[in-house]
Amino acid sequence: MENSSSKIHLSWYIFLAILFLVALYQLAYLTPNRTDIASIWTFLALAFIAYFSILKRFNDSNHQKLNLGLAIISRLLLLFSFPLLSDDIYRFIWDGSLILHGINPFSFTPQELMLEKLDWLDPLLFQKMNSPAYYSVYPPINQLAFLLSAIPGKGNLLASVIILRIFILAFDIGNIFILKKLLRFFKKDERLVFIYALNPLVIIEFTGNLHFEAVMIFFTLLSVWLLHTNKWILASLALTLAISAKLLPIIFLPLFIHHIGWKKTFYAGLFIGFTTLILFLPFIHNLELAANFLQSIQLYYGKFEFNGSVYQLLKEVGWKILHYNPIAYTSKILLAFTLIGFLITYIKSKNIIEGIFWLLFIYTLFGAIVHPWYMLILVAFTPFLKWRFAIVWSVLICLSYFTYRVIPYQEEMFLVWIEYGLLGLFMFYELVFKPRRREIY
Incomplete structure (x- = not known):
């Protein structure tokens, strides 16, 4: 009787896991475009139903390895898909192409460069991007990833996407493991990691749509870990890298005061400011480039x-x-x-x-x-x-x-x-x- 109950239990888990993966697959590969809102909502709903069901019924010690495997497989499932819900990818590869050909993405807007009729520029990227009149707004870590994604060259869009996805996927899987490490450190239940690891929106937006918040989260979590292990200089370096993926984490610095005091936080601020400057210097090394960068940020927050x-x-x-x-x-x-x-x-x-x-x-x-x-x-x-x-x-x-x-x-x-x-x-x-x-x- 107990064996029969275990089989039913396992069968129900397998059903939910398949439902979860099928819903993600449908969103990643079979939904034609983001105007098909009925499909998007339907399969997101199914994925969330599976997510909450697994958290409620199968997030126990017997299923931790299965849940971890499902979290990783669901991300790998999206490896060869094309971003569905965001058109940022076109600007990512555009910026990378410029760097690959020795042009600073903060020096020219895409509109300006298209007038030059450079044969290596991909008109498709220009036609699809959402802000061709603006200078780039992406920090150095992003630009490094963009450079790698541009290596396949013009006309190899999916190959560029896969390179960028591997980059982000590595950080997002890293997020899962550093979350587990922090949960152990704070003496919390490690099973709580699956709140993040199996969340369908996390998987779709990071692995699927290639948003660099996954990188920012990794370095922010790393900074928290290092700060709590009394390595405030390394924690400052990790926060610098978070800022270099997304500018927002600069607001976290004052929180250091509660852990290391005013004096060390002041030195951490100097260190973060200096290292951030060093990382930005290859791209922004004069007032004109800085003005271009700030102009795009102001337009983004003042217009959109x-x-x-x-x-x-x-x-x-x-x-x-x-x-x-x-x-x-x-x-x-x-x-x-x-x-x-x-x-x-x-x-x-x-x-x-x-x-x-x-x-x-x-x-x-x-x-x-x-x-x-x-x-x-x-x-x-x-x-x-x-x-x-x-x-x-x-x-x-x-x-x-x-x-x-x-x-x-x-x-x-x-x-x-x-x-x-x-x-x-x-x-x-x-x-x-x-x-x-x-x-x-």
Whole structure:
């Protein structure tokens, strides 16, 4: 009887694992494009159903190896796919091609270079990229990966994608193992790693769509680990590398004060500033290049909008009062809210993990641009904390893919309010009522 029960148990796990892999395969290989929102939502829903079922019923000591294998296999499954939900890949390879041919990607916009009619430039990349009038905004580690991806040359797009995917895949698998290491260090249940490792959005956006937040998460986690093992200089170097993958981690530095004090944090800041400068120097070594870089960042944050929460509220108020989108004003208000939130977090946070989590939540809460992959670092830090709203958000934020259903893209505000309304209700439930958690996740 017990043997029969074990077989049923294993069969149910196999069914969920197959459902998980089939859903990811459908999204990666068989969904024609990102305008097919019905397919995207359907197979993401199936993947999340399998994910939550595995966490609830099969995240025990008997299934740890199976779950780890599933996490790695699901990523490898996407190796030969083409990014479905993001067109950033075209700019990635474009920048890499420029470096490969001795041109600084911060020196010219794609529009300017196309006028030169260089035979090695791929017109397809130019036609597909989303910001041809802007200089590059990508830091040095990204540019190194872009260079590697450009080696196959013009007309070998899938080969370039595979090279870039191997680069990001290595870091994302590294995230799983460093999370396990940190969970052991903090004497938490290692099974909590599968909150991140099996999350379908993590797999789709990092391995599938090739976003460098996976690299940023790796070096941020590494910095946390080194800081807690009394290696603050190496922790500073790891934070430098996180900044060199995504500028955002610079906001984590003040959290060092709680661990190493003001004096060492000051020296860490000098070290991080110097090493970051060294890493940027091959690309930005004069005022003109720095101005080009800053111009693109300012345009990005001052012009674009996607899936913002508080931003959308201020925008609606602006339309009612001013009869136009006051993004120039709302961006300043949101920046003020963000800085106040940061200051409160620096003062109130009990440890660096909690501090990083809330800094990033505040950053996304007041951001005008909140792409799905922006919030995934919250999922990475969730295993260490008592809150689970980031997992719920990783499901709800998939509603934002509806924006891609038409070209040019158009947001459906009703779905934005549903996303943040449900998230707010769940956060209220978690933060106010603080339910006793019995499940491993």
